[in-house]
Amino acid sequence: MNILLNVIQALGVVLLAPLVAGMIKTAKARMQNRRGPKLFQVYFDLIKLLHKDSVVSPTVSWIFNLAPYIYFAGAVAAAALVPVSASRSSGVGDIFTLIYLLALGRFFLVLASLDAGSAFGGMGGAREMFIAVLVEPALLLSMMTVAFKAQSTNLGLMASMVENSPLSLAYVFAAVAFFIVLLAETGRIPVDNPDTHLELTMIHEGMTLEYSARKLALIFWASAVKQLVMILLFVLLFLPGNVFGSEMFSGIVLKVLLVAMVIAIAETSTNKLRLFKVPDFLAVSCLLSLLALVAQ
Amino acid sequence: MIAGYLYDLMLLLFSMGVVSVFFTSSNAKLTNYVAHSLALLGSTLAILCAIFVFMQGKVDIVLPVMLPFGPIGSSIDFLSAFFLLIIGVVGAATSIYAYGYSQEYYHRRLPLMAGLYNAFLLSMVLVFTVSHVVAFIIAWEVMSTVSFFLVNHEYEKKVNTRAAYIYIVMTHLGTIFITIAFLLLAVGANSMDFSQLKGSLVSENLRNVIFVCTLIGFGTKAGMVPLHIWLPRAHPAAPSHVSALMSGVMLKTAIYGMCRFFLDFLGIGPVWWGTLVLVLGIITAAIGVLYAFIEHDIKRLLAYSSVENIGIILLGIGAGMVFMSKQQPVLAGLAFSAALYHVFNHALFKSLSFMGAGAVLQATHTKDVDQLGGLIKKMPYTAVFFLVGSVAIAALPPLNGFISEWLTFQVLLFLPQVLVGITGKVFSALLIALLGLTGALAAACFATAFGITFLAKPRSEQANEAVEAPPTMLVGMGMLAGLCIVLGLWPIGMLSILSMTLQNIAGIDIQGLVGHDWYALAPATGHSDGGISMVAIILLLLSGCAVAMLLYSIFGKEKVAVGETWTCGIVPNSHMEYTATGFSKSIRTVFKSIVHSYNETVVNANGNPYHGQKLFYHVRVRYLFVSALYIPINKTIIKVAHFMKKIQAGSVQVYVGYIMVVTVVILIWSTGW
Numbered sequence: 001m002n003i004l005l006n007v008i009q010a011l012g013v014v015l016l017a018p019l020v021a022g023m024i025k026t027a028k029a030r031m032q033n034r035r036g037p038k039l040f041q042v043y044f045d046l047i048k049l050l051h052k053d054s055v056v057s058p059t060v061s062w063i064f065n066l067a068p069y070i071y072f073a074g075a076v077a078a079a080a081l082v083p084v085s086a087s088r089s090s091g092v093g094d095i096f097t098l099i100y101l102l103a104l105g106r107f108f109l110v111l112a113s114l115d116a117g118s119a120f121g122g123m124g125g126a127r128e129m130f131i132a133v134l135v136e137p138a139l140l141l142s143m144m145t146v147a148f149k150a151q152s153t154n155l156g157l158m159a160s161m162v163e164n165s166p167l168s169l170a171y172v173f174a175a176v177a178f179f180i181v182l183l184a185e186t187g188r189i190p191v192d193n194p195d196t197h198l199e200l201t202m203i204h205e206g207m208t209l210e211y212s213a214r215k216l217a218l219i220f221w222a223s224a225v226k227q228l229v230m231i232l233l234f235v236l237l238f239l240p241g242n243v244f245g246s247e248m249f250s251g252i253v254l255k256v257l258l259v260a261m262v263i264a265i266a267e268t269s270t271n272k273l274r275l276f277k278v279p280d281f282l283a284v285s286c287l288l289s290l291l292a293l294v295a296q
Numbered sequence: 297m298i299a300g301y302l303y304d305l306m307l308l309l310f311s312m313g314v315v316s317v318f319f320t321s322s323n324a325k326l327t328n329y330v331a332h333s334l335a336l337l338g339s340t341l342a343i344l345c346a347i348f349v350f351m352q353g354k355v356d357i358v359l360p361v362m363l364p365f366g367p368i369g370s371s372i373d374f375l376s377a378f379f380l381l382i383i384g385v386v387g388a389a390t391s392i393y394a395y396g397y398s399q400e401y402y403h404r405r406l407p408l409m410a411g412l413y414n415a416f417l418l419s420m421v422l423v424f425t426v427s428h429v430v431a432f433i434i435a436w437e438v439m440s441t442v443s444f445f446l447v448n449h450e451y452e453k454k455v456n457t458r459a460a461y462i463y464i465v466m467t468h469l470g471t472i473f474i475t476i477a478f479l480l481l482a483v484g485a486n487s488m489d490f491s492q493l494k495g496s497l498v499s500e501n502l503r504n505v506i507f508v509c510t511l512i513g514f515g516t517k518a519g520m521v522p523l524h525i526w527l528p529r530a531h532p533a534a535p536s537h538v539s540a541l542m543s544g545v546m547l548k549t550a551i552y553g554m555c556r557f558f559l560d561f562l563g564i565g566p567v568w569w570g571t572l573v574l575v576l577g578i579i580t581a582a583i584g585v586l587y588a589f590i591e592h593d594i595k596r597l598l599a600y601s602s603v604e605n606i607g608i609i610l611l612g613i614g615a616g617m618v619f620m621s622k623q624q625p626v627l628a629g630l631a632f633s634a635a636l637y638h639v640f641n642h643a644l645f646k647s648l649s650f651m652g653a654g655a656v657l658q659a660t661h662t663k664d665v666d667q668l669g670g671l672i673k674k675m676p677y678t679a680v681f682f683l684v685g686s687v688a689i690a691a692l693p694p695l696n697g698f699i700s701e702w703l704t705f706q707v708l709l710f711l712p713q714v715l716v717g718i719t720g721k722v723f724s725a726l727l728i729a730l731l732g733l734t735g736a737l738a739a740a741c742f743a744t745a746f747g748i749t750f751l752a753k754p755r756s757e758q759a760n761e762a763v764e765a766p767p768t769m770l771v772g773m774g775m776l777a778g779l780c781i782v783l784g785l786w787p788i789g790m791l792s793i794l795s796m797t798l799q800n801i802a803g804i805d806i807q808g809l810v811g812h813d814w815y816a817l818a819p820a821t822g823h824s825d826g827g828i829s830m831v832a833i834i835l836l837l838l839s840g841c842a843v844a845m846l847l848y849s850i851f852g853k854e855k856v857a858v859g860e861t862w863t864c865g866i867v868p869n870s871h872m873e874y875t876a877t878g879f880s881k882s883i884r885t886v887f888k889s890i891v892h893s894y895n896e897t898v899v900n901a902n903g904n905p906y907h908g909q910k911l912f913y914h915v916r917v918r919y920l921f922v923s924a925l926y927i928p929i930n931k932t933i934i935k936v937a938h939f940m941k942k943i944q945a946g947s948v949q950v951y952v953g954y955i956m957v958v959t960v961v962i963l964i965w966s967t968g969w
Contacts, residue, residue, distance in 0.1 A: 003832050007839050014843065050847060053855040059753055059868070061672040073840030080836045092832040096705050097693060099732075101833070103739055104692040110743045114874060116861045117669075117752035122874020125747070129740035130882040136736035137729035144725045148712055153705070154827075210861060214848050221847070279886050286729065293721050 006092055010080035013232070017079075017224040018042040020231065020260055027264035042224065049217035057210055059117045067112035068211070068218040074105030075225040082232045083159040084252065094153040095143050098233075099136075102185075102226060106132055109219070113207035124206020131184060131191060131203065131278060138282045139181045141289035145174040146237050149296060159236045167240050173292035175238040179262070180285035182234055186227040188263060190273045190281065201272060231259050299348035299355045299372065306341035306421065309334050313414030317407040324402040328395060331410035335417055336391035342384030342421060349377035350796050359431075371427035371490065375559070378636065378797040379424040379552045382643045385779065386544045387417050390537040393651050393772030396765060397537050400658055409449055409535060416442045416541065423549045427490035429478045436474065436549075440467040443546060446538045447530045459529035466526040470516030474553065477509035481561055495562035503562060507569055510557045511576075518550035519603045520610065521580040522921040527603055528587070532595030532663065536654020537772075539595060543602045544647035548639055551609055558617055559632070559801050567621045567715075573614030578727055581607025581734045583890065583920075589741040590884055590891050590917060592665045592876040594653045597745055598646065601689060604734060605642040608704055609635050611731065615707045620803040622714035627707070629806030633794040634703035640790065641696045641783065645688040648776040652682035655769055656749060659762035665745065666875040670754040674762040679750045681773040686742035688780045691735050694834050696783035699790075699817065701735060702828065737883070744879045753870040785830050787817045877915050884917075892918040 022042040029036020038044070056064070078101045081093045093101075106128065113125035147153050150161040165171075184191040187204040196202050197209075208219050235255040273281060313334035320326040349355055349372050357370045372380065394413065401409055419442055422435035444467070448460035482488050484498035495503050512523070519527035527547075531539050558565070584603030591597040612635025619628035655678045656671060657663055672679040684695065691701035708731065711724035754760040764770075783790050795806045817828050848854075861868045884893045898912040 003835055006832075006836065010836070010840070011843070051851050053857065055857045055859040057861040058858050059861055061751060063672065063751060069841050069844045070837075072844040073837045076840030076843060077833060077836035091827050091829060092836070093828045096702050097828050097833060100691065100693050100698055100702075100735075101837075103690075103736070104687075107687070107690060107692055107739050107743055110740075111747050111751065114743075114747035115751045117868060117870065117873045118861045118863055119872045119874060120862070122879065125743070126874060126879045126882060129736075129743060129879075130886075133733065133736040133740055133883060134886075136732040140732035141725055141729045144709075144728055147709060148721055148725070151710075151713070153709060214854055218844050218847065275882065276885060290722060290725065293725055294718055296721075 003092060006080035009082070009084055010076045013079035013082065013228055014076060014221070014225055017228040018046060018221065020228050020256065021224040023257070024260050024264050024267075027261055028267055031264060031268045042220075046217050046221055049220070050214050052213035054211075054213035054215060056212075057116045060112075060115045060210070063108070064112050064115040064210070065215070067108040067115075068215040068222070070108040071105035072218045072222040072225075074101045074103075075222040075229065077101045078229050079225055081155060082229055083155040083236055084232065091154075093155075095147065095155055095158065096153055098155070098229075099139060099143075102229075103132070103136075105222065105226075109207055112211075116210040118210060120202075120206050120209050124203055124209065127203040127275065128207055130275075134279055134282045135181055135184045138177070138285040138289070139185065141286050142174055142178040142181055142292075143237075145170065145177070145289055145292040145296070148293065155237075162237055162240055165240050168295070170292045170295040171238065171240055173288045173295060175234070177285040177288035177292065178234055178238050179266075180281065180288075182230045183263070183266060184278070184282060186230050187223070189267045190270045191278055193272050228256075231256055231263075234259055297355070299345050299352060300357050302341050302345040302348060303355070303357055303370065303372065303425070306338050306345060307418065309338035309341065310414050310418035310421065313338065314411050314418065317411040321407040324406050327407050327410055328398045328402075331407075331414060332391050332394045332398065335394070335414050336388055338414075338417060338421075339384045339387030339391055342380050342387065344384075345372070346377040346381040346384060349380075350374065350793065356427075359426075368426065368428045368431045369489070370422075370425045372425050374797045374800065375552070375555060376425050378640075378793065379548060380421065381793070382548060382640060383417065383420055383424065383545050386541060386643050386647045386776070389647060389772045389775045390540050390544075390651070391772075392775070393540075393654075393769045394537045396767070396769035396772075397535070397654055397658060399766070401535065405449065409446070409538075412442050412446050412449075413538065413541075416446060416538070416546075420541075420545055420549060424552055429482050429488040429490070429493075432490075433471070433475055433478065436471060439546065439549065440464070440471065443530075443534070443538070443542060446542075447534045449535060449538075450533070453533075455529075456533040459526075459533040463526040463530035466516055466523065470513045470523070473509040473513030473516070475513075477506045477513060477557070480506050480509070490556075490560075493561045495565075503565065506557075507562060507565060510554065510562075511573070514550040514553040514557075515576070516550075517553075518547050518606045518610075519580075519584075520576055520606060521583045521603065522925055524580070524584070524603045525919075525922060525926060528591075528596050528599040531599035531602065531650075532593060536595070536650055536657060539598075539654070540647035540650035543599065543650055544643040547602060547606060548643060551606075551613075551635075551639055554613060555632075555636075558613065559804075564620045564803050565617065567618055570614045570617030570619075570621060573610055573617060574727065575614075577607045577610030577614050578730050579607070580604070580610060582730050582737075583607075585734050585737040585741060586883075586887055586891055587917075587919070589737050589744070590880045590893065592748075593663045594656065594665050594668075594745060594749060595650070595663050597665070597741065598649050598653060601649075601738065601741065602642070602646055604738060605638065605646065605689075608701070608731070608734070609638050609642070611635075611727065612638060612704050612707060615711060616804075618711065619714060623803075624714055625803055625805035626808055627710050627713070629795075629798060629804045629809060630703065630710070631707040632798055632804060633791060633806060633809055634700055634707050636794050636797065637703055637787075637790055638700035641688065641700050641780075644776050644779050644783070645685045645695075645697060648681060648685040648773055648780065649689065651769065651773045651776070652678055652685060655765035655773070656682075656762075658765065658769075660756075660758040662756070662758055665748045666877060667756040668749045668754070668759045669752045669756075669870060669873065670750070670759060671762055672750040674759075675750075675764045677770050678765055678773065679746075681770070681777045682750065683746055684777040684780055686746045688784070690739035690742045692739065694784050694830055694837065696780050696787075699784060699787045699830070701731075702817075705731065740880075740883070744876050748874070748876045748879065752873045753868075755870045755873065755875075785834065787830060791817075890920055892920070894918065 026036045078098045081098045110125040113121040150158045192203040316330045354373045359368050419439035444464045481493045485492045516523040588600035616628045616631030688695040688697040691697040708727050712721045798806045896914040
């Protein structure tokens with residue numbers, strides 16, 4: 001167990017996460033014939049927010065102040081567990097731990113959304129939990145397609161198993177299934193719209209409506225980290241090694257870029273679903289995972 | 297032999313607790329302190345007794361009771377000691393809590409409640425320890441009856457009486473099946489002593505019958521779906537410290553009974569036993585949590601959540617039975633330790649939550665979450681303890697709920713190793729997915745329970761005037777909250793107790809689970825690096841917090857301005873806040889085939905159809921199992937009763953006629969036609 005390597009890896013993910021978020025934004029803008037923000041705009045936004053003074057509602061309690069830290073810490077801890085080669089088979093945490101660490105952050109963010117006593121916050125929190133409830137079985141099913149084959153939930157073992165196995169139909173099913181989960185979990189179109197602040201459609205943004213300045217920056221940053229964690233999981237556990245040759249660091253970077261592009265395409269080419277159509281969307285993911293299990 | 301003396305002393309203390317109320321009933325304060333102090337001492341002795349059994353081995357005690365069925369003995373083996381430990385820990389916490397909570401009852405039959413409370417503890421201790429069929433059934437019945445009286449303690453409220461009535465009917469239904477199971481075994485063994493009962497002595501078919509009877513009998517007590525309907529009614533009706541004991545410990549008597557039968561008496565059974573338990577377990581877990589989430593009575597919510605947790609425990613037990621039938625002792629050990637770990641965890645966090653709910657109830661006199669809010673400022677310590685309980689129930693790291701859920705996930709992951717083929721794989725994948733759904737719903741449920749109760753602005757006058765609970769109640773809650781944290785960070789401690797508990801059971805090998813470093817948790821199935829480390833996870837979370845703090849303060853100190861919550865320009869008030877009912881609306885919509893909710897709008901029109909004076913809006917839920925199972929049974933019984941009524945007309949002449957007819961028939965028959 002060498003936890004220091006995990007921490008260093010987590011710091012790397014934290015530093016790079018806004019860049020990936022920026023790339024998706026830029027790619028999306030280009031596809032829509034806009035120039036879009038600069039590639040590093042997300043960093044500038046975060047720095048700007050970190051400079052500002054905050055406004056806090058008199059209704060809130062210490063939960064409101066604590067939640068951004070826990071959300072951030074949960075995302076960082078999850079980032080430390082992602083099986084990028086350095087930290088493999090370290091016995092720190094497995095896939096269930098990673099999923100539940102993200103859930104810990106979400107739990108506190110939902111509490112914070114209720115804390116200010118606004119209807120928008122409650123609406124956002126209720127919807128976030130609604131989506132989380134639906135995502136969870138789909139997420140676990142897609143993970144099981146890999147874990148059953150590796151006969152372990154250890155992320156390092158799962159990743160090296162994927163690395164050494166050839167591309168097969170099962171992986172295609174599993175990859176599509178997890179990609180759907182990825183879109184839902186990271187709050188992307190067609191499940192949630194990360195750019196909107198319209199009360200009727202927002203989910204994640206609704207929860208953070210009462211936050212400002214530094215706490216808001218922490219939440220934004222943590223969301224970006226969470227997104228990169230999900231993308232990395234997709235790359236490491238659902239794209240078998242021989243798709244892009246060897247499992248070098250450059251291979252991972254290349255794959256992450258590719259997935260970011262695919263997210264941008266998915267966001268540009270689809271509409272946001274009605275909230276009550278989301279269960280059907282995630283049911284597709286569940287079915288694909290089961291098919292992948294059968295096809296193995 | 298120290299454990300034996302401790303055991304006798306413990307029984308004596310609990311009995312004195314029952315008797316003491318007769319001598320102190322003139323002074324409510326005295327009753328409170330004497331009776332609950334005796335209960336506290338008894339519970340402490342239960343812990344000590346369990347520890348001594350773990351250190352020195354099994355103890356047999358002959359009780360000084362004469363019954364016409366031979367000597368009645370208690371035998372505390374490791375399994376009993378484990379459950380004795382649970383009752384000791386939870387009983388100690390609830391007894392301390394009861395000092396403060398009983399103040400509510402100074403004018404409401406406190407002596408009765410305090411006496412029954414001791415009797416309840418005594419009967420549960422006996423259930424866990426006696427080793428004789430008749431004694432077990434008597435203890436079981438005393439436990440059920442005493443808890444019936446406790447449920448009915450506030451009989452002024454009609455709903456409580458009804459709950460108690462349903463409870464006593466259901467629990468006796470269970471007792472019938474338990475008695476049948478015991479008698480079948482006893483006839484086979486030709487003995488009533490636990491040590492003689494062996495499933496190998498009866499035929500294979502009879503063994504299956506006994507298994508089904510056990511499952512129904514103990515399943516009723518445990519709240520297994522569809523036999524759970526008494527649970528969400530009865531648990532909320534009892535005084536809160538009793539609710540805590542009922543959910544935390546009494547449900548575990550059923551789990552104890554199942555373990556006794558499945559691990560000890562019946563021996564290793566066919567695969568379908570375990571599979572059936574698995575299926576029932578996952579249904580129980582999913583249905584329980586779904587109903588918990590849509591509930592807005594906080595104690596009912598907790599009761600439904602108990603149903604869910606029983607389901608998770610059954611998953612561990614079921615998987616363990618499957619592994620045992622497939623001769624996989626290591627995996628069976630993992631499965632049963634997951635189940636028993638969850639047994640202990642559930643006892644801790646559910647009792648903690650019930651005590652928290654009791655503190656809220658005492659301060660606000662309402663159980664309706666939608667009437668509460670803002671309590672985190674009025675009752676800061678209760679809020680912290682309730683939050684710890686909620687995070688633990690939601691199975692979030694780094695608390696204890698996560699450990700047992702993680703173990704259960706591991707167990708299910710290994711199921712395809714014995715249930716080979718696609719069916720096994722899909723079966724266990726579905727179990728894992730549904731357990732994940734359960735976990736996510738539990739998180740949503742307790743985010744609501746905590747968020748709506750404690751956060752935002754008070755939604756009613758009572759909530760606004762709440763004050764913090766008395767210190768004794770806080771101490772009771774704090775003890776269990778502390779244990780939730782300890783069992784989360786140091787799972788090996790609990791696992792070594794479990795390895796002792798399960799060490800002598802045939803078909804189970806648990807040594808591999810504990811042979812690791814003190815900080816590690818590994819499933820011990822060949823993959824040495826499949827484990828996790830809670831200490832490392834805490835360190836990661838702390839370093840995440842450190843990074844967050846660094847980012848927060850990197851550009852100097854911030855100024856904080858106070859600005860009202862944004863409500864589109866209107867002055868915010870508590871009616872704008874989300875309620876628990878609103879929070880669960882989308883889930884109700886998606887799962888409407890299971891939780892069919894419908895709105896009921898009542899307009900008090902006062903003769904004028906257009907301008908109602910008052911408008912009531914209720915959301916009601918149609919419970920699937922009540923409408924599809926219990927109401928038809930109920931109707932059939934009433935129909936049969938109506939038919940019987942024709943025979944039982946109540947007129948003396950008719951009865952005399954019956955007697956005459958029977959006499960004539962007997963006379964003719966006796967003369968040999």
